[in-house]
Amino acid sequence: MNTQITYRQIGNEFSAAVIDLILPIQQEEFKVNVDLAAQPDLQAIEQYYQQSGGNFWGAFQGEQLVGTIALIAYQAGGGAIRKMFVRKEFRGKEWGIGQALLETLMTYAAQQRIRHLYLGTVSVLQAAMRFYEKNGFEQIPAETLPPAFPRMPADNIFYHRAL
Incomplete structure (x- = not known):
């Protein structure tokens, strides 16, 4: 992990x-057909993520935000990973940002007694899919998602990992 990067919880500011x-x-x-209107959570981080017992984290190089990850605690014992993004020039093992963000989220989830993590992604994000699989997530059919799982319309690939 690169020591120039710091990680912290972030909110609406x-x-x-x-x-x-x-x-x-x-x-x-990635040419994903999604806009800001379809993602109101980005303008209300504290309401969408933190009030339910989830959280939102940022990776920073100095004051520049270079990566994010979020957790929605949507039901007792269940969490949804959202908003896992790393600026292109900061991706890869040499930076370790994605890995550090995911580990931060999983540690927090375990502390909150979240035992099952789910996520949705889009099939064009092949590197992301390999990353999740490398970290123990298994691809599952959409119909096996918990009924309370908050699905995003663009997502067409789903993963699960027990903690």
């Missing part, structure tokens, strides 16, 4: 920086 990080990755880099 970082909404603009989160939007500036995530939207270009979704829309420009």
